[in-house]
Amino acid sequence: MEIKEPTHVVLISSPGLGHIIPVIELGKRFVVHHSFKVTILAVTSKTSRAESQIINKALSLYHLINIHPPDLTAHLHQNDRMVTRLCVMMRHALPAIRSTISKLTPRPSALIVDIFATEAIAIARELNVLTYVFVASHAWFLSLLLYSPFLHHKIQGQYVDQKEALKIPGCSPVRPEDVCDPMLDRSDTQYAEYLGLSNGIQQSDGVLVNTWEELQFKTLEALREGGLLSQALNMKIPVYAVGPLVREPELETSSVTDSVVCWLDEQPTESVVYVSFGSGGTMSYEQMNELAWGLELSGRRFVWVVRAPIEGAADAAFFTTGNKCNQVDEVVKYLPEGFVSRNKKVGLLVPEWAQQVTILKHRSVGGFVSHCGWGSTLESLTNGVPMIAWPLYAEQRMNATMLAEELGLAVRPKVLPTKKVVQREEIARMVREVVQGDDENAKTNRVRERMKDVQRSAIKASSEGGSSYVALSHVAKTIVGADGLN
């Protein structure tokens, strides 16, 4: 009897943990729920130690091929911003991607590319197979991206100088200060690259987005055929909400994590605020000082993933995480004098990198000061941890607005942390608002209650029969069906 080979899909990820982690999770679902064979082509920067660690762990579990782009010194300028860097890296990795795919067996039945890899759609066309674009972020971000070529023609001058919010059919308006980074300066090359991403998506056979129906129903409806946005764009490609794609805590914990968990075990339930700014977030020396004072003033317990301060560039560690301060002693010099000794009973400092999901899952964690990267946000939502939104770069200002004003899952500072220093009193106030003190009687916390509802809805969406499970099953069936025709 002939044994049928499993359907084979290739997933392509661009550098950055916010991309690689959800791509690996998406791959897992195809394997576990649909018995597909999955190959992940992960393009990584050579400099990020955290990236290599995640990749190495995944290597033992999945068929994952790590692709390093060639030397790009001749193609990148020192001042090139993140989107330019990602697009150039992915463009120059295309020959290696094409050659790797040509050697894979069985021949893939579909390519799933992340938004920085849409130029690989040409490879899918050569192979005559389906391509889906995977958006690691949410539906509102996707809508803004798709609508940007229209805004480009409609609006003169810089978006940030507009007096009114940018209107996107069927979506919440985007305040000028909330536009994502590549829209901040229309003369920067990353703006042209960003507009190109929107066109790339339109060439695909469908979009998979890392959100779920119940969280963003209105926006998803606008994106779908017949919806207000798809009509405005004359877009007919299907949009599938397949999230939240988040990791389980890592099985192997580091000695640092073990000591954090030991300490958390000793603390009362939901009494600790976890402070971390993703794989890239850095802040100025002045802001770091205020944050330290704010945490101390709040009187709440904390675990803080600390990085050396950098002036000016909030995303400065994006490609280089893990290379700076590896010991607590190295970060102490950036903190207020006596901070460590005064707070040794109530706070823990983790240099550079923590096993975040393990920490967020711990019952003692009751709040998360986060840069609102979508990966971290989903990890907070799925673990029911209310957020203090501290947006720094990329699309994080939109995320913070959505979390605080639309979904009621976060509190946020009055000023944008990248524009003005958030003062210690405000930091202390926000932390106290989210995390209850030992001396307080249990009181109703609306953000926490709302967060618990969203946590339940997220778990349901991903479970068998839930909206995201069903959406991915639909994609899997379409791939199998199209394969039969080839």
Ligand code: UDP
């Ligand atoms: N992360 C982590 N430990 C850290 C910092 C980040 O495990 O100390 C993980 C985090 O759990 C998330 C990812 O790195 O899955 C960061 O993705 P996100 O989209 O939040 O932000 P980005 O780093 O892309 O800005």
